[in-house]
Amino acid sequence: MSDPTSQRSFDYASSRQRTIYDRFAPRFDRFMQPLEERLLRQLRAQAVACLPRAGRVLEIGAGTGANFDLYPREAMVAASEPNGEMIALARQKAKGKRIDLVRSVAEMLPFADATFDGALATLVFCSVRSPQIAFAELKRVVKRGAPIVMVEHVRPEGWLGPVFDVVSLLTVPFFADHFNRRTAREAEKAGLNVRRIERRARGIFQLIVCEA
Numbered sequence: 001m002s003d004p005t006s007q008r009s010f011d012y013a014s015s016r017q018r019t020i021y022d023r024f025a026p027r028f029d030r031f032m033q034p035l036e037e038r039l040l041r042q043l044r045a046q047a048v049a050c051l052p053r054a055g056r057v058l059e060i061g062a063g064t065g066a067n068f069d070l071y072p073r074e075a076m077v078a079a080s081e082p083n084g085e086m087i088a089l090a091r092q093k094a095k096g097k098r099i100d101l102v103r104s105v106a107e108m109l110p111f112a113d114a115t116f117d118g119a120l121a122t123l124v125f126c127s128v129r130s131p132q133i134a135f136a137e138l139k140r141v142v143k144r145g146a147p148i149v150m151v152e153h154v155r156p157e158g159w160l161g162p163v164f165d166v167v168s169l170l171t172v173p174f175f176a177d178h179f180n181r182r183t184a185r186e187a188e189k190a191g192l193n194v195r196r197i198e199r200r201a202r203g204i205f206q207l208i209v210c211e212a
Contacts, residue, residue, distance in 0.1 A: 020175055025085035028064055036066070039200060043151045043207050044122055045070050046198070050149045050209050055117030058141060060106045060134070061124030065090030068099055078111070080104045106134035111141045118142065122151040125183045127176050135190030139212050148192060148210040155180040156203040184208050 024031075032040070044067050051057055054074040059067060062079035063086050071077055077099040081087050087101050094101060104110050106121075106128045119142050128134045138148050155164045164180045171177040184194050187210050196209040 021083040022085040025064065025083065025089060028086070029066070029089075032066075039205060040066075040122075040151070043200065043205060046207055047120060047122060047149045047151050050147055051075070051118040051120060052147075056115060058109075058111070058116040058119040058138075060109070060119065060121050060138070061127075062086075062090055062101070063123075065093035065099075067120065067122060068093045068097060071097070071099070073098075078102055078116070080106070080109060105129075107137060109137045109141050113140050114143045116142045116146065118146050119148045120150075121148075123153065125150065125152050125186070126178050126181055131181065131183065131186040132190050135187055135192060139191065142212045144212060146212050148187075148212055150183060150187075150208040150210070151205065152181070152183045152208065153179070153205050154183050154203070158203075160202060160204070 021028075048067060048070040052075075053072045055076070057071070057075050057077045059077055059079045062068075062081040063083075065079070068077075068079075068090070075098065077097075079090065079094070079099055080102045081090060082103060082105045084103065087103060091101055102110065106124060107130055119138050121138075125131050125134065142148060155161050161180070168177075168179040171179050184197055184206065187208065188194055192210040192212065194208065194210050196207075198207040200206070
């Protein structure tokens with residue numbers, strides 16, 4: 001984490017993603033609305049329900065704040081997001097709630113060790129530069145035994161898997177979005193205990209519940 005070369009690589013990655021997502025931010029919610037209504041909204045609610053109702057919660061890659069109205073009133077949330085335009089939109093949704101917005105990438109979280117009672121990521125690990133470093137950071141900042149909950153699109157099993165490999169050849173260079181990540185496997189490799197996986201839409205979307 002302190003290696004200057006690593007620091008520069010993450011600065012480059014976050015700058016590139018900011019360019020992409022800042023331009024897309026004003027249209028993001030409208031673009032996602034059909035998928036939200038059919039699938040994602042339910043998965044987001046299930047994910048938030050896996051977190052402690054009270055205590056400090058970290059959300060990484062908060063985007064435009066799609067999860068904010070799902071948090072219980074008691075929750076104290078730190079929402080991390082690298083893109084300025086996304087944060088501007090999320091700030092409107094955070095009004096009147098106990099949500100603090102912080103600008104940072106998932107691989108370099110500006111929080112002390114064992115700060116949080118749980119963590120959430122929804123549609124994040126497809127676009128982080130290094131899942132392993134991001135998971136290591138999550139393990140560092142949450143308390144031992146705390147839940148780390150994700151909703152992610154992943155590489156499905158069966159014949160769709162190779163299709164997603166081909167799609168990623170286009171989405172990675174243009175959108176920094178990996179369609180063929182195996183996020184649950186990456187979490188296990190990082191030392192998290194994967195407690196539950198729920199699959200939706202032929203396994204393309206997964207609700208993944210881990211323990212630090």
